[in-house]
Structure formats: C-alpha cells, structure tokens
Amino acid sequence: MDFTRVYTQVQSLKNNLNQVLLGKSEIIDVALTALLSKGDLLIEDVPGVGKTTLAHGLARSINCDFLRIQFTSDLLPSDVVGVTIFNQGRQDFQFRKGPIFANFILADEINRATPKTQSALLEAMSERQVSVDGVTHLLPEPFMLIATQNPVDFSGTFPLPESQLDRFALSVKIGYPDAEFEKRIIISAGEPEALKSLTPVVDATDILKMQEAASSVTVDDDLVNYILAIARATRVHKDIRLGVSPRGAKTLYRSAQAHAVVNGREYATPDDIKALAVNVFSHRIVSALGTHGEELEENKAILCDILERAVVPV
Amino acid sequence: MRLSNYMLIITYFMAGLGLYAVTLADNIEPLFVIFMGSGIVFSLVMRLWKNRIIPRGLWNFIALFIVIVFIADFFLGGRDLTASGARFLTILLTAKLFDISSNRDYVIIYGTVFFQILAAAASTVSLLFLPVLLLFIMGTIFAMITVTIQKEFESGSDSGGEPPRGLLDAPFIFYAVVLSSITITITFLIFMILPRMEAGFFQQRNQEAIKIAGFSETVDPGAYGPVKKDPTVIMRVDFPGNPTRPHGPLYFRGTTLSSYDGRAWHRGETKEKLVKKTAEDFILPVRPRGRVIEERILLEPLDTNVLFTMPRALRIQGKFTNLWTDASGTVYLPSPPFSRIEYMVWSSPAAKLSAMNGDLSRFTDISAVDETFKARIKDLALEITAGGSGIVEKSALIKNYLKNNYTYTLDPESDKDRLPMEDFLFYSKEGYCEHFATAFALLARSIGIPARIVTGFLEGEWNKSGSYFIVRQSDAHSWAEVYAPPPAGWVRVDATPAEGLSPLQRGTEFSNYMDYLHLKWNRYVVNFTSTDQKKLAFTFQESGGNIVSAFKKGLQGSGAYTFAVSQFLLVLLLLAFIALLVIKTRSRRAREYLAKTPGFYLDMLRVLKKRGLEKESAETATEFARRVSRPGVGELTEIYERVRFGSGECATGDYRRIKSILHGLKKMSRRQG
Known part of the structure; x- marks a missing residue:
C-alpha cells in the first residue's frame, strides 16, 4: 500500500x-x-x-x-x-x-x-x-x-x-x-x-485506492474498546432515549481509520475517535429531552458529556 | 487474576513458610504450631469475607499484649531466647494477618517471616532448612515485585489502583520465578568464574595470627591454665577417606621438649634437616607399621612454625616450599603461617620413631632442679616404682600413681613461696596436664628413665554435621614420652587423669553446624582459588571427554551402560533446547504485551504530574500535549502515539530525542518545582 x-x-x-x-x-x-x-x-x-x-x-x-x-x-x-x-x-x-x-x-x-x-x-x-x-x-x-x-x-x-x-x-x-x-x-x-x-x-481510481488505504489502517484493540465504551455509554445515558446501533459503532471505527489517513497516519489514535464521535453519533441518537428544533444541539451536548467521561486508552 | 489476590496468595505462602520454619526449630510444641496454623487459616477465611478484620486502633494494644506475653514467656519458660523469640514472631505474624490494610503491613509480614527463618536457623540442623531458605528467597523476590507493582498502580490514578487485566497472568509468575532463578544461577556462575589471584595484596596477612598460649615451645607449669578455657579454634581435622569418627583418643603432636631448667621445659633438639620432597609430597623418614590414617588438617594462623600431625607422619601434602624435621619427629614450617593453611597427612600411629643413636643422658638430666627437691623426687619415684622392673613397667606405675593420687583442676591452689612442681608433687597435689606431664618426666628421669615432654593437642570435639574434629585452644595438651629399649623406642605416657582428657569447651549442636557452614564457606567461597577453578575446569573437560568417548563407545555398541548415559545426556540437551524455545516465544509474547504503553510516555506523565500537570483520564494524549504546551511534549506525544498505536517500534533516533526531551522536562520541573 x-x-x-x-x-x-x-x-x-x-x-x-x-x-x-x-x-x-x-x-x-x-x-x-x-x-x-x-x-x-x-x-x-x-x-x-x-x-x-x-x-x-x-x-x-x-x-x-x-x-x-x-x-x-x-x-x-x-x-x-x-x-x-x-x-x-x-x-x-x-x-x-x-x-x-x-x-x-x-x-x-x-x-x-x-x-x-x-x-x-x-x-x-x-x-x-x-x-x-x-x-x-x-x-x-x-x-x-x-x-x-x-x-x-x-x-x-x-x-x-x-x-x-x-x-x-x-x-x-x-x-x-x-x-x-x-x-x-x-x-x-x-x-x-x-x-x-x-x-x-x-480521479476515481485514486479515490478507490485511498479508500483501500483507509480500510487498512491499524486500530489498536484498546481503541476498539474505547469506541465500544462510548457507544455503550449512549445506550445507558439518562438523557438518551435511543442509543447508538452497532452499525453506528462500526461506522465510528471505519471513520476513525479514514480520519487517520486524512491526517497522514497509518494508524488510528484516540483523537481520531474523539474527534469524530460527535459527527458519527449525533444524528443517530434520540434525546430524551426532546426540545423541538434543538435536538441536534442537545445530542451534541450529551455526546460531549459522554466523551468527557470515557477513559481514553493510554 | 487480580493483584490483590496475588498479594493474598504470596502473603499466605510466606506465612506458611515462616510457620514451617519455626517447626524446624527445637523446643516448639506441636500443639502451638497447630494452634497458630489454625489461626492463619482462620484469618484467611475472615479476609476473604471482610477486608479489614481488626478495627483500626486496636492493633497497637494487641501488639503490646503480644510483647508482654513474649517477655513473660522468656522469663518463665527457661530463658531460651530462640524458642520464645520464635513463638513471639509466630504469634505476631498470625495476629498481623488479621490486620492487613496497607502495603506496609505486607512488608512487615515478610520481615517477620524473615526473622522466623532466622530463628529457625539459630536452632536447627535439619537439612529441610535449605529448601525453606531457597523458597523464602524466591518468595521474597516475588512478593517484592508484587508490592512494587501495587505501589506503582496505586500512585497512578488512571488505573484506579488495579493493573490492566492480563498483566499478572501466567507469564508474570513465570518471569518472576525464571528471573529469580536466573539471578541466583548467574550469581553462582559469576562467583565460579571470577578470576582469582594466586597471591596478592589482599592475601597479605588478612588474619591475625593466634597468640598460641595453649601450645608452646616451652612448658612452664603454673604459668597458665586459663588457656584451657579459651575456645578459639586452632584447627579442624577430617578424614577424607573415612568420614566416621575414628577411635580415640587422638593426639596431635606438636613439638618435644627435653631440657628442663628447673622451672620450664625447652626444646632440646637443635639439628633440623630438610624433609625430602617429591613432586607433590614431603616424605618423612618413618617406616609405616599397621594401618595408615589419612587426615586433612586446616590450621589457623599461629605464632609458631610447628606443623601439627597425628603421630608418626609418613607423608605430608600441602602448599609449602619446604619442611624441616628433627630427631624427635617434629615437623617445622620455614616460618609461622600468616594465613589459614590446609594440608594432608598420612600417619601411621603404630610406627616407631627411628631409634636414638648416641647419648640418651640428656633425657635423664634433672640437674637444674634444686638438690633437696631432687632428692624428694627420687625418693618418691623409688617408692612408687618399688614393685616394678623395666622401663615400661616403672613408667606405668608412675603414671598410675599420678593418675590416682592427684587431682585434675584448672585452678590449682598454689603457694607463691614454693616452686610450682614442688607444690604440685608434695603439697597441693592438684594441677593440669602440664603439671602431670612434668611431674612424670621428673619422676622418671630421677630414676634414670629417659623421658621428655611432648606438647600438642587432644582430638577436641567431633562435629557431627561435617564429620570432623574441632580442635580448640582449650584442647592444648602436654604429655610425656619415655624411651624404652628397642624395638619399642619412644612411647607415649599420658599421666593426666581422664577428666583432663575430655574437651572442656563444647560447642552447641547449632554452633557446630555453623562452624561447619563456616568452614565450607571459607573453603568454597572465600578461598575459592584459581586452583579450584582449574580443577573444576579440568573436571568439566574430563567429563566432557568422558561423554564424548562414552558416546563413541555407545555407537560402537561396546557398552550398554555408557550408551544409556550418553542417550540420557542427549535427551537432556534436547529438553534444554525445547525449554529455551518455549522461553523465547513466551518472552516475545510478554514483551508484546508489556510494550503496550511505552515507558517513556509514562515517565513524561510522571514528570509533568510532579509539576501539577496531570492528564485527565478522558483526555487524549494530543489534547493533553496541547494543554500542557511544554517544549518537547508534543513531539514526545507524537512518538508515543506512533509507537503505541502504530508500528509498535521506536526508531533509533527517537530514543535520543526521548531522552533529551525527558531530561529537559525533568530539569525544568526541578528548577521550577
């Protein structure tokens, strides 16, 4: 590669x-x-x-x-x-x-x-x-x-x-x-x-190669656990009615890989996950607060709260 | 497994070991051991159920109570410090097991076990002690590793006091055990191969010569006696060919004294000649008769150049440039030894000293004695020997007379106005070996029997642990020899009563054991010389050659036994190879695991933490680096992320950078903190 x-x-x-x-x-x-x-x-x-x-x-x-x-x-x-x-x-x-x-x-x-x-x-x-x-x-x-x-x-x-x-x-x-x-x-x-x-x-072939490169990015096992921890936290958070699906978690994994390539790395870091968690999850969760028109902002706030608690692997 | 479980297991292992060590000691009742053992088990059950068993604050009172019990036990129970000490430590340990709450408590427990083992060492000769000691060493290494890990993880807040899962699995135990065994083995090997100096600065007079009062080249009855109470070890004698105790009593002959000046004895022989030397041995002019005893003597540095041997040394082997001897058979070194010397002697107790040629008159000379005293001696001698004829018979009569009518004591009553011998023979009638030997010689000489004094040592105490005699200063002895007409020659006559012949100073079983260990330690550790190394290397070479030749023979089918041996060795080699492979793969796996978080990053976190910059658990490394914004932190974080989440490897250049960055951070933190 x-x-x-x-x-x-x-x-x-x-x-x-x-x-x-x-x-x-x-x-x-x-x-x-x-x-x-x-x-x-x-x-x-x-x-x-x-x-x-x-x-x-x-x-x-x-x-x-x-x-x-x-x-x-x-x-x-x-x-x-x-x-x-x-x-x-x-x-x-x-x-x-x-x-x-x-x-x-x-x-x-x-x-x-x-x-x-x-x-x-x-x-x-x-x-x-x-x-x-x-x-x-x-x-x-x-x-x-x-x-x-x-x-x-x-x-x-x-x-x-x-x-x-x-x-x-x-x-x-x-x-x-x-x-x-x-x-x-x-x-x-x-x-x-x-x-x-x-x-x-x-051109199109270049993009395909880039996508291939992204899918080969190394993700440490502890980072997968980190993703898992964030995803599972959305399912038990008191302000969330619907948490993230396994598809959502998988998407965060793949996004983190791509984000690593975008930042010129062959390996994902906790930052990739933390930076993307809101982008990947905010439209997937359903807030329990349900303020009409403010859902997106609410979701982001809740996710930020989760990220501030999740232990980052060292 | 959780770290706390490890701590628990290792702690109870150590406690069990301590209790077992105490049972090895004497004077510990089985009932006590059973009681304490159940206490330990009970504390374990309680611990599994509840974390801290004894309420805070109560411990000090309990400890105080135990100390009081110990003092009472010591004063009421026969004042045996070892036994009460062992009991005290065991009770303390058992009680402490109910009160573990911090790392310090664990260390206290290991320390207590250490003292228990010391107590056991002080009163046991059991060979089981050695495995207990080895297990203790291994256990301590393991326990210390565990305690250190516990401390490390307690100080790091990220992990909440628990190391990551999997860190303490089988590889951890495996490595702790392998590492400690390797350490012990390597220490041993280094000791074996470390170059030794044949002679050099450090061997110059490393020991003070013992001022030998018990043995002397002049015998002056009445001048000493206190030496008989001196337990200083003069020599140790063992019998390489025959480790059982030989039938005694044995006499180690020093020198002979033949001229009497009215007060003291002096050496009479002046003509010394060089002993014939062959490639290894010194051959003495003695014709062997009867059995030959092979003895090995380890002589402490003395201030005399007399070499002690069992009578009638035939052959001597030792690292001497040359030896001298005289007509009486005494062997001399060229100069007093300045360090401990070891030599082998082959002696024939029944052999006779070559017949005296020439004048015997100097052995009957008592001219120095005061005339009236001489007359009294002669009268007494004649009276004693009235019923006997011939030198042997008369000698026996004198000997028995002295043995039966005189008292052996180390503190004879003496009257300053009289000569010591006069006092002994006619007034106090009590004395020690010098008195008896001198009295005999004087009585014999007065009636014309040629007699002389011999000084040397008695056999001393038999050390069962090491199968050798310990000869002390207090075993110094003097006896007489009379000259019977050929073929008998010089015959030993010891007029000292039986109570003067048994060793006065006896070590305890333990002290003998320690003496034995000490001896071995000196022999194989302190005095492990280049010669020993050569010998060892030669042994290896020889056995290596043997294996090769045996293998060859085995291949030729000429010896089933050697073939089996070589096959066995092959299998052993194969097993060792497999073990090596297993260790290698295991170590790689463990390295992979332990390498997860690079140490340098943890170091950086610690350095920054000291400055109050602590990484939040939800903070990523990059976020932290940005927040801290110290020179190098960003770069180090980058390297860390590459190593931790990327390839897992550090480039060579990285190490230098890491070092200099960490150094810079540390300096800064010192300056500002």
Missing part, C-alpha cells in the same frame, strides 16, 4: 477545498473522512454557509460525475433512481438511469422530499445499488451521497426517519465562518469563480 502517494493526494484535496471553503479545515477533514470511509455525509445547517460549496468543491476536485438533486415535496422516487420506459422502437422495456447513477450526488434539502422518495435512497446508501422493477442496478464506484438539510426551517419538511439517519456515516454542521474569513468571503470574486478555478487533482 503506497501510503505516501495517498497522503500527497489527500493533501492536494484538502488544499483545493480550503480554497473554496475558507477557514473550515475541520469540516473539510470530516468530509474527506466520509469520502475515504465510503460513507455518506449529512450536512445540517442554515442556508448560505457553504453546504453546496463543499459538495461542489469536492466533486470538482475529483475527476468524477457530479449531480445535484434538489429535493422538493413533489419529487418522486423515479426522479431519483430512474424509470423503466417502453422503447417503442425496440419493443421492450428499457431502464433509464436516474441522477443517482453518478459518483457524487448532492441531495439538497433532503428533508423536503416525501418519505417515499427519501426511502428510495435507502438501498443506494446502504448497499450501493438500486432495484427498479425487480432488476438490480449497481451504482458506480466511488459513490458518495452528500445530503443537506436546514435545521431551522421546518415548514413543509418531512424529518428523516431514524433508519435513514442511521445510514449517514457522518453528519456535520458547518457553522458561520470567523469574521476574518467572512470578510474575505464578502470581498472575494464570488463562489462560482473560485469553484470554476478548481482543477481536479485526483
């Missing part, structure tokens, strides 16, 4: 993204972690902080297909996965691939779609395939779904069901930039210009 090559590529990806998303290197790390761990990313934030820019930047840096689906309440599953049509000329049914058959999908405002459409994504997310009319179609590799949702504007939205949330590897909140960076954003030529100037630094 050529780690050196992987690190240089990761580094150039980071550089690219830093040009378009100013002052958010941690968010970029999380996005790359999702990419390298073959996970899907959920970006939750108010409009205008760079959700789409991040997705776009990622797609433009990689020489891959990129498609954006704007989710609306009248979007149908077939609009996403594709539709079988009757070809009159050839006299048979033909599958016309939907927008999901691309390497990178930006599912913008995913919670605006109806549950039926949302669930159309389930199979794609967990199995990297879609089944239409009894025929299974494999999605291209690499495949990554980046979904965004607005946590403030709830009118006319359908909250994502737990089962679907659980399939997102990581969730991230971009947040407002620092004043300094915001000023730079304001005076800059504008998003499209920056994005347009980005050139692809890696």
Whole structure:
C-alpha cells in the first residue's frame, strides 16, 4: 500500500477545498473522512454557509460525475433512481438511469422530499445499488451521497426517519465562518469563480485506492474498546432515549481509520475517535429531552458529556 | 487474576513458610504450631469475607499484649531466647494477618517471616532448612515485585489502583520465578568464574595470627591454665577417606621438649634437616607399621612454625616450599603461617620413631632442679616404682600413681613461696596436664628413665554435621614420652587423669553446624582459588571427554551402560533446547504485551504530574500535549502515539530525542518545582 502517494493526494484535496471553503479545515477533514470511509455525509445547517460549496468543491476536485438533486415535496422516487420506459422502437422495456447513477450526488434539502422518495435512497446508501422493477442496478464506484438539510426551517419538511439517519456515516454542521474569513468571503470574486478555478487533482481510481488505504489502517484493540465504551455509554445515558446501533459503532471505527489517513497516519489514535464521535453519533441518537428544533444541539451536548467521561486508552 | 489476590496468595505462602520454619526449630510444641496454623487459616477465611478484620486502633494494644506475653514467656519458660523469640514472631505474624490494610503491613509480614527463618536457623540442623531458605528467597523476590507493582498502580490514578487485566497472568509468575532463578544461577556462575589471584595484596596477612598460649615451645607449669578455657579454634581435622569418627583418643603432636631448667621445659633438639620432597609430597623418614590414617588438617594462623600431625607422619601434602624435621619427629614450617593453611597427612600411629643413636643422658638430666627437691623426687619415684622392673613397667606405675593420687583442676591452689612442681608433687597435689606431664618426666628421669615432654593437642570435639574434629585452644595438651629399649623406642605416657582428657569447651549442636557452614564457606567461597577453578575446569573437560568417548563407545555398541548415559545426556540437551524455545516465544509474547504503553510516555506523565500537570483520564494524549504546551511534549506525544498505536517500534533516533526531551522536562520541573 503506497501510503505516501495517498497522503500527497489527500493533501492536494484538502488544499483545493480550503480554497473554496475558507477557514473550515475541520469540516473539510470530516468530509474527506466520509469520502475515504465510503460513507455518506449529512450536512445540517442554515442556508448560505457553504453546504453546496463543499459538495461542489469536492466533486470538482475529483475527476468524477457530479449531480445535484434538489429535493422538493413533489419529487418522486423515479426522479431519483430512474424509470423503466417502453422503447417503442425496440419493443421492450428499457431502464433509464436516474441522477443517482453518478459518483457524487448532492441531495439538497433532503428533508423536503416525501418519505417515499427519501426511502428510495435507502438501498443506494446502504448497499450501493438500486432495484427498479425487480432488476438490480449497481451504482458506480466511488459513490458518495452528500445530503443537506436546514435545521431551522421546518415548514413543509418531512424529518428523516431514524433508519435513514442511521445510514449517514457522518453528519456535520458547518457553522458561520470567523469574521476574518467572512470578510474575505464578502470581498472575494464570488463562489462560482473560485469553484470554476478548481482543477481536479485526483480521479476515481485514486479515490478507490485511498479508500483501500483507509480500510487498512491499524486500530489498536484498546481503541476498539474505547469506541465500544462510548457507544455503550449512549445506550445507558439518562438523557438518551435511543442509543447508538452497532452499525453506528462500526461506522465510528471505519471513520476513525479514514480520519487517520486524512491526517497522514497509518494508524488510528484516540483523537481520531474523539474527534469524530460527535459527527458519527449525533444524528443517530434520540434525546430524551426532546426540545423541538434543538435536538441536534442537545445530542451534541450529551455526546460531549459522554466523551468527557470515557477513559481514553493510554 | 487480580493483584490483590496475588498479594493474598504470596502473603499466605510466606506465612506458611515462616510457620514451617519455626517447626524446624527445637523446643516448639506441636500443639502451638497447630494452634497458630489454625489461626492463619482462620484469618484467611475472615479476609476473604471482610477486608479489614481488626478495627483500626486496636492493633497497637494487641501488639503490646503480644510483647508482654513474649517477655513473660522468656522469663518463665527457661530463658531460651530462640524458642520464645520464635513463638513471639509466630504469634505476631498470625495476629498481623488479621490486620492487613496497607502495603506496609505486607512488608512487615515478610520481615517477620524473615526473622522466623532466622530463628529457625539459630536452632536447627535439619537439612529441610535449605529448601525453606531457597523458597523464602524466591518468595521474597516475588512478593517484592508484587508490592512494587501495587505501589506503582496505586500512585497512578488512571488505573484506579488495579493493573490492566492480563498483566499478572501466567507469564508474570513465570518471569518472576525464571528471573529469580536466573539471578541466583548467574550469581553462582559469576562467583565460579571470577578470576582469582594466586597471591596478592589482599592475601597479605588478612588474619591475625593466634597468640598460641595453649601450645608452646616451652612448658612452664603454673604459668597458665586459663588457656584451657579459651575456645578459639586452632584447627579442624577430617578424614577424607573415612568420614566416621575414628577411635580415640587422638593426639596431635606438636613439638618435644627435653631440657628442663628447673622451672620450664625447652626444646632440646637443635639439628633440623630438610624433609625430602617429591613432586607433590614431603616424605618423612618413618617406616609405616599397621594401618595408615589419612587426615586433612586446616590450621589457623599461629605464632609458631610447628606443623601439627597425628603421630608418626609418613607423608605430608600441602602448599609449602619446604619442611624441616628433627630427631624427635617434629615437623617445622620455614616460618609461622600468616594465613589459614590446609594440608594432608598420612600417619601411621603404630610406627616407631627411628631409634636414638648416641647419648640418651640428656633425657635423664634433672640437674637444674634444686638438690633437696631432687632428692624428694627420687625418693618418691623409688617408692612408687618399688614393685616394678623395666622401663615400661616403672613408667606405668608412675603414671598410675599420678593418675590416682592427684587431682585434675584448672585452678590449682598454689603457694607463691614454693616452686610450682614442688607444690604440685608434695603439697597441693592438684594441677593440669602440664603439671602431670612434668611431674612424670621428673619422676622418671630421677630414676634414670629417659623421658621428655611432648606438647600438642587432644582430638577436641567431633562435629557431627561435617564429620570432623574441632580442635580448640582449650584442647592444648602436654604429655610425656619415655624411651624404652628397642624395638619399642619412644612411647607415649599420658599421666593426666581422664577428666583432663575430655574437651572442656563444647560447642552447641547449632554452633557446630555453623562452624561447619563456616568452614565450607571459607573453603568454597572465600578461598575459592584459581586452583579450584582449574580443577573444576579440568573436571568439566574430563567429563566432557568422558561423554564424548562414552558416546563413541555407545555407537560402537561396546557398552550398554555408557550408551544409556550418553542417550540420557542427549535427551537432556534436547529438553534444554525445547525449554529455551518455549522461553523465547513466551518472552516475545510478554514483551508484546508489556510494550503496550511505552515507558517513556509514562515517565513524561510522571514528570509533568510532579509539576501539577496531570492528564485527565478522558483526555487524549494530543489534547493533553496541547494543554500542557511544554517544549518537547508534543513531539514526545507524537512518538508515543506512533509507537503505541502504530508500528509498535521506536526508531533509533527517537530514543535520543526521548531522552533529551525527558531530561529537559525533568530539569525544568526541578528548577521550577
């Protein structure tokens, strides 16, 4: 495994993204972690902080297909996965691939779609395939779904069901930039210009190699115990109604591996786990406090509380 | 297994060992042992049920009570310090087992066991003591390791006083045992192969010569007597060919004294000649008769150059440049020995000294004696020997007369106005060997029997532990020899009554055992010389050669026995090889385990902790490094993470960095703390 090559590529990806998303290197790390761990990313934030820019930047840096689906309440599953049509000329049914058959999908405002459409994504997310009319179609590799949702504007939205949330590897909140960076954003030529100037630094095969490198990262047994301790703590915490599933714990494991590669290491450290635990778990747990609209913040606070207690292996 | 369980097991093992050691000692009643044993078992049962058994504060009163019991036991129970001490320690230990609450208590218990074993050592000659001692050494090493681990983990807050699971499993015990055995073995080996100096600075006069008053080259009756009470060991004699006690009494002959000046005896022989020397031995001009006794003598440094032997030494073997002898058969060293010497003597007790040629008159000379006293002696001699004829018969009569009519005492009544011999013969009639020997010689000479005085030592005390005689200063003796016409020659006549012949100073069984250990220690440890090394090497070489030749023979089928032996040795080698393999794989596994948290990182944590910078348990190493923000901490943390979670190996350059960073941190903490 050529780690050196992987690190240089990761580094150039980071550089690219830093040009378009100013002052958010941690968010970029999380996005790359999702990419390298073959996970899907959920970006939750108010409009205008760079959700789409991040997705776009990622797609433009990689020489891959990129498609954006704007989710609306009248979007149908077939609009996403594709539709079988009757070809009159050839006299048979033909599958016309939907927008999901691309390497990178930006599912913008995913919670605006109806549950039926949302669930159309389930199979794609967990199995990297879609089944239409009894025929299974494999999605291209690499495949990554980046979904965004607005946590403030709830009118006319359908909250994502737990089962679907659980399939997102990581969730991230971009947040407002620092004043300094915001000023730079304001005076800059504008998003499209920056994005347009980005050139692809890696291609699909490179990404596959990076993913392979990530899956070969060493994770000490004690770190697995650490993951386990955090995951199990969410199940007994008094403020949590629904704890983390084993899938969630496994995702933290794989994310930690990817995070190590993103940080130029062949081995995971407790920091990888601690840094990602909130991103991996915050959308998976259900708080018992249940303040409407504040769930995400509550979940993060609870997780931080757990992390402050979990004994870090030395 | 949990550390506390280890502590418990090792502690009760040590307690059991201590109790067993005490049973080896004399004067300990079985009932007491049973009672204390049940106490120990009871404390174990209680401990498993409840952590601290005796309430805090009560212990001091109990200890005080035990001390009072000990004092009472000592004064009422025969004032035997060893026995009461052993009982005291056992009670103390048993009571302490009910009061373990800190690491100090464990150490106190091990210390008590140590003293129990000392007490046992002071009163046992049982060979079982050796395994007990070895087990104690092993147990102590093990216990100390456990206590140290316990302390370490108690001081580190992260682990909550418990070492990680698996640390104390079989490999731990295995290593503790293997390490202690290796240590003992290596110590032994180093001792064996350490180069020895044949002669050098340190061997110059390392011992003060014993001022030998018990044996002297002049005998002056009345001048001493107190020497008979001196227990200083002069020599030790064993019989290599025959470890059983020979039939006594044995006389170790020193020198002969033949001229009497009216008060004291002096050496008469002046003509000394060199003893014939062969490659290894010194051959004396004595013709053997009857059985030959082989004796090995270890002589302490004395201020005389007389070499003691059993009578009629035929052959002497020792590290002497040369020896001298005279007509009386006395053997002399060129100079008094400055350190302990060891020599072998082959002597024939029945052999005769070569017949005197020439004038015997100097053996009948009592001219120095005052005339009236001489007349009284002669009258007495004639009176005694009236019924006898011939030298042998007359001598026997004089001897019996002295034995029967005179009293043996070390503190004779003496009258300053009279000569000591006059006092002995005609007034007080009490004295010790010098008096008896002199009186005999004077009486014999007065009637013309040639007689002389011989000084030397009696056999002393038989040491059962080591099968040898301990000859003390107090065993110094003098007797007489008379010259009977050929073929008899010089014959020993000891006129001292029987009570003067038994050793006055006796060691206890224990002191004899200690003397034996001391002897062996001196022989094989202190005086383990290059010669011994050579001998050992030669033995190995020889046995190695034997094995090879035996193996060859075995292959040729010419000896079933040697073949079996060589096969056995082969199997032994194979087993050793397998054991080595097992140890190697085990050690690798253990190393993998123990290497989990690199020591240097723990060191850094300790150094920083001293400065009040303590890593929170939920804090990652990087977070901690960022918080601490001291030079080098970040770098060290990076190395630590690479070693701990990555490859598990440290690059060579890392070690130097680690050392200098730790050094820098320590210096800083000292300066600022």
